[in-house]
Amino acid sequence: MQKNIIDELSWRGLIKNKVPGIENQLQNPTTIYVGFDPTSDSLHLGSLVPIIILIHFQKMGHKSLILIGEGTGFIGDPSGKKNRRIFLTQEMLKKNTESIKNQILILLKSHSQKIELLNNIDWIKNISFLEFIRKIGKYFTVNYMISKETVKKRINDQKNGISFTEFSYSLIQGYDFLYLNKIKNCLLQIGGSDQWGNIITGIELIRKKTKKKAYGLTFPLITKSNGIKFGKSEKGENIWLDKNKTSPYKFYQFWINISDFEIEKYIKIYTFFSKEEINKLIIKHRKNTNKRFLQKKLAYEITKWIHGNKISEEIIKITNILFNKKNETFQSLNKDTLVSIYNHIPHMNISCKEFQKGIFLLDILKKSDFFDSKSEANRALKSNSIFLNKIPIKKNILLQKNNVIKNKYIIFQFGKKEFFIIKIE
Structure with a gap:
């Protein structure tokens, strides 16, 4: 090892919690894993963090595993959740699993990393409920389970509570760690800071069942401006890796x-x-x-x-064009540039017939989805925050041919950062 992986991750701000003794273990090549439940068909920018960490481990001579939790996806992790999860169908989970798997393979290929991918449905499907609660459940008291912060918060919530299904999630994730410890000699699980309780459960299970020492490491969660983490099943807007979602x-x-x-x-x-x-x-x-x-x-x-x-x-090029502060309109843009802008920013089509009949600016603004109503769009007009092809517009005008670029496009700007383009055809 040319570098100390813990020091490397620490200065990057990628360590939140770690099990004592992990530094000594990582003096030797170690197998590490991280899991992703397929609760959506795409990863998001928060999902990149554990993948980046695994790449760091891999580059320093350790072996990395990525586990896609099609099995645990049937239940859904209650960590950080205030309400009960909505169960996904088997077909949806399979579809999401395949989509996430493909995303991960592309991400790793870019860094020439060959990290092994696994799916926990392959072993979870082979264990019966009675066998599980007899062989795994016996190692944990109810007292231990409800002491977990995630469970404690939900139990104290009289309105939502926590279902037995979600209550069992930590044990199943712990079983994953035990299984990987057995078949892959995996000694370290990493995850977001909200996974600390689940990781410790796996470590405890390995200790009680095999007498082996296992380790855990968590990283800080990446949060939105409102403090809520980016997550596949979180409400509100995420920054997805799938270009069709973001x-x-x-x-x-x-x-x-x-x-x-x-x-x-x-x-x-x-x-x-x-x-x-x-x-x-x-x-x-x-x-x-x-x-x-x-x-x-x-x-x-x-x-x-x-x-x-x-x-x-392409994105850099159109960003420079859209945010160019010089007093230039978009009329000089060539066809290829306009097509590129249309393909990358929010857009909408309008028929030539509809345009020729006459369409007002406020009608376009309402259809753009940037405003919930015409009155809201009108207030934006009056506050001088609407631009048409870089020209400020202060009233509800009827769009004319002279507003159209290359007989086909009109570019709108709202405030300093939001752009929208329509194509007339």
């Missing part, structure tokens, strides 16, 4: 708009640059934070990883 343009803009306070944290978490390289980047950024050097660097690197070099270059 467009590459929107994905790129997320990173561009990260605050200066957070960007120094994220450049360490989401890139593989060395400590020396990152320190140089941070120094350069601090000299003129208005240029958003770090944001642009991270946005490019991670968009290239997730969506490929060609798309990331």
Whole structure:
């Protein structure tokens, strides 16, 4: 080992909790695993963190496993959840499993990493309920189970409570760790900080059943601006890796708009640059934070990883065009550029017939989904926050041919960051 993996993860801010003695274990090649339940058909930016950690482990000579929890997906992890999960069908779980598996393979291929993928349905389906509660359940008291923070919170919630199904989740995840310990000699499980209780259950199960020492490590959760974690089954907006759920343009803009306070944290978490390289980047950024050097660097690197070099270059090009502060309209844009803009930002089609009949600006704004009503759109007009092809618009005008770029496109801007394009055909 040329580097100490714990030191490497620590300076990157990738360690929240760890089991004592883990440093000594990691002096030797160790098998590590992380699990993903297929509760959605896509991973999100929070899901990238454990994959990044496994790549770090892999590069330092350890063996990494990724477990897709099609079996545990039938139940759903109650960790961090206030309400009971909605059960997914077997068909949906299989579909999600295949989709997530393909995403992971592409992510790992970009870093030339061959990390083994497993599916816990392969062994969970072979154990009966009676066998499970007899062979596994006997090692844990109810007192131990309800002492878990996740369970304790839900039990005290008179309205929602916790179902027996969710209550059993921790034991099943613990069984996964036991199984991987047996067949793969897996000694370390990693997960988000909300997984600490589940990880400890697995460690305890291994200790009680085999007398072996196992380890756990958690990383801080990546949260949205409201403090809620990014998660496949969380309500509200996520930043997905699937381009059909979060467009590459929107994905790129997320990173561009990260605050200066957070960007120094994220450049360490989401890139593989060395400590020396990152320190140089941070120094350069601090000299003129208005240029958003770090944001642009991270946005490019991670968009290239997730969506490929060609798309990331396209996104940078149209971002520079859309956010160009010079007093230029979009009328000079060529056809290929307009097509690229249309493909990457929110858009809508309007028929030539509908346009020729006459359509007002407010009708377009309402259809764009950026506003819930015409009155809300009208208030935006009056507050001078609506632009048509970079020209500020202050009233509800009837759109004319002279508003159309290359006889086909009109680009709208709301405030400083939101863009929308319509195509007339």
